Amino acid sequence: MPKILLIRAKDPARGICAPNGGNSQKWRFLVIKDPEIKQAVQGWYKKAFDEVIGPRYLNSEPPPGVTKERYLRQHSAVAYLTDHFHEAPVWIVACLVDGPNPNRAAGSSIYPAVQNVVLATRALGLGTTLRTRHLLYERETEAALGLPPGVHSYAIVPIGYPLGKFGPVGRGPLKEIVYQDHWGSPYQGL
Numbered sequence: 075m076p077k078i079l080l081i082r083a084k085d086p087a088r089g090i091c092a093p094n095g096g097n098s099q100k101w102r103f104l105v106i107k108d109p110e111i112k113q114a115v116q117g118w119y120k121k122a123f124d125e126v127i128g129p130r131y132l133n134s135e136p137p138p139g140v141t142k143e144r145y146l147r148q149h150s151a152v153a154y155l156t157d158h159f160h161e162a163p164v165w166i167v168a169c170l171v172d173g174p175n176p177n178r179a180a181g182s183s184i185y186p187a188v189q190n191v192v193l194a195t196r197a198l199g200l201g202t203t204l205r206t207r208h209l210l211y212e213r214e215t216e217a218a219l220g221l222p223p224g225v226h227s228y229a230i231v232p233i234g235y236p237l238g239k240f241g242p243v244g245r246g247p248l249k250e251i252v253y254q255d256h257w258g259s260p261y262q263g264l
């Protein structure tokens with residue numbers, strides 16, 4: 075991967091200017107290129123797919139806005155990405171220096187930056203996804219990543235050249251998820 079692309083994807087004007095609680099900037103971004111580290115994490119990532127995620131997807135109904143056929147295509151893509159996770163030339167691991175017991179709000183100080191990285195990366199014509207499945211084996215994968223105590227990973231963003239085209243995505247209708255005044259009452263403006 076040309077270095078300039080990685081540098082641009084990590085451009086402070088994109089990733090690092092994201093909002094974060096109290097502007098404390100406890101984020102850290104670990105760029106992984108070492109094939110052995112990626113392979114070690116991929117082993118756990120695949121185990122999580124084989125044991126939990128794969129069976130769960132196969133036994134679930136398609137989410138809103140997605141046909142059964144499309145859902146099965148997505149499942150194959152997820153299986154493929156699982157097997158080839160470590161082959162992405164670069165991973166950006168988004169971390170927070172969040173102490174021993176991070177609470178539910180912690181992630182809100184890193185995911186805006188992660189989304190910026192994803193958007194910047196895709197704007198460069200590169201392929202990427204936001205991944206958290208490694209957290210099913212959090213202790214093992216964070217040890218493989220060499221994270222010190224008090225630091226946790228919130229996403230792995232693998233970056234590479236896409237094999238296909240990233241088309242429009244499928245989501246359910248807004249009227250089913252936006253409420254007005256009372257939980258469950260449809261928003262009147264839609």
Ligand SMILES: Cc1cc2nc3c(=O)[nH]c(=O)nc-3n(C[C@H](O)[C@H](O)[C@H](O)COP(=O)(O)O)c2cc1C
Nearest residue numbers: 148152155156203204205206207208242243244245
């Ligand atoms: C918090 C979060 C975690 C995710 N973790 C993974 C992951 O571990 N592996 C993966 O393949 N995709 C992961 N994704 C991507 C979603 O599966 C994807 O956005 C969803 O299936 C919809 O696909 P689409 O965006 O291509 O329409 C994650 C997305 C989010 C927002």
